[in-house]
Amino acid sequence: MNTKIMADSACDLSKDHYNEYDIEMVPLTVHLNEKEYKDVKDINPTTIYNAMREGKTPKTSQVPPQTFKSIFTSYAKKNQPLVYIAFSSGLSGTYQTAKMMEMEVKDEYPEAVLHVIDTKCASIGYGLIVLHAAMLAKEGATAEEINEAASYQAAHMEHIFTVDDLEYLLRGGRVSKTAAFVGSLLKIKPILHVEDGKLVPLEKIRGSKKLFPRMLEIMEERGTDLENQTIGISHGDDIERAEALAAMIKERFKPKDVIIEMVGSVIGAHAGPGTIALFFMNNMNK
Template sequence: MNVKILVDSACDLTEEQYNKYGIEMIPLTVQLDNKEYRDGIDITPKTIYDAMRKGKKPMTSQVSLQTFKSIFTKYAEKKQPLLYLAFSSELSGTYQTAKMMEQQVRDEYPDAELHVLDTKCASIGYGLVAIRVAKLANEGAKMDELIEMASYHATHMEHIFTVDDLNYLYRGGRVSRTAAFVGTLLNIKPILHVDSGRLIPIEKIRGSKRLLDRMLEIMDERGIDFENQMIGISHGDDLERAEKLAARIKEKYPVKDVIIEMVGAVIGAHSGPGTLALFFLNSSYK
């Protein structure tokens, strides 16, 4: 029996992609106007972005212990191997919750082939890892091989992104009040990346004109083997700029493919509208 790949909604893949690659998705939740919604199921990212533009402040929650227990137990009872690729533990407590329930289910089902892996990734960077591992799982790869492949792609997945308004990162505790105020006042656009799961600033750009140029320069400096890998772009309700970035990448590099998706409701609730992110490997594709 093939290993089943489980992800959470912070990978920002679509229902079509889940079905295509045989991936099961478990949603995080977002609260808006005193109602709770399942990310990727009950609410669209655009609903969150439109609300944020009106000054609303959506909140998010991780996956519950009981939800993990139900899913892990289901696969243990079927004796089907399950690999859960988790959203970065530096950005959510979901991974730690899953690890707690992994041990409990293992105690109840000692023979269960159940593994939880912290990808240290987010959004489509996380999604690209899931797609690669799911393809391999569908070919019949064993658990050890899948864990090795997931770890490799997660370790070498670059996340280069910018946000339109630093105040959203401030609300989420990612930048200081002073940095958010000064950045907004001076029209400073930060370029950040994800290092070991954490958001780390790379540099600051005055205005928006040089952003795409600099993101491409960073891709050129850090990336490798573009012709064999899938490149990911995610955006906070800014498809026009995402498509412009994709077109420039295709002009410059012989890439295998570029996928563009909107940043999901849960991550978008912290990064805000206007976010633009670029994902690629900094090592040879496997």
């Protein structure tokens, strides 16, 4: 029996990806206008971005423990190996909850083949790891082989991104007040990255025209074997800029493929409209 791959909705993959690779998806929760929505299933990112443009502040919450316990138990009962590749523990409590439920289920089913991986990644950077794992699973790789491959890729997945307004990240507690203030100064565009699973400001760029060229310079500095990679780009409801960045990357680095997806509701609720994020394998250990 092939290993089943599971992800949560913060990987920002499309429904086509879930269907094509038979990936089990568990949704985080989005709170908007005093209502709760299951991400992907009940709400789409455009709704979130439009609400934010109107001044509303959506909130998010992790996957409930019982959801994990139910899913993990169902796979343990049928003796099917399961690898859950999780959203960064630095940005959500979802991974920690899953680990607790993994231990509970393994107490009851000691023979269960169940792995829970903290990617310390987000959005399509996280999604690329899930896709690679799902391809390995389709080819018949064992849960242990998938766990090893996904853990290695997670340790080398670079996130370079920019946001239109750091105020959104400030509201969600994702960056400091100082970083938000500096980023709000006239014509200053922030570049951020992910360090040990958390969002960290990297540089301040004066003027939008210099932003993408600098992101590509960082990509060249940190990337490895870019021509043989699938590069990920995600955007906060700004497909034109995402496609412009993709064209620059294709021209300069000629990668194997570039995947573009919208930043989903969960991450979008914190990053805001206009976010542009770039993901690739780096040549360093995090």
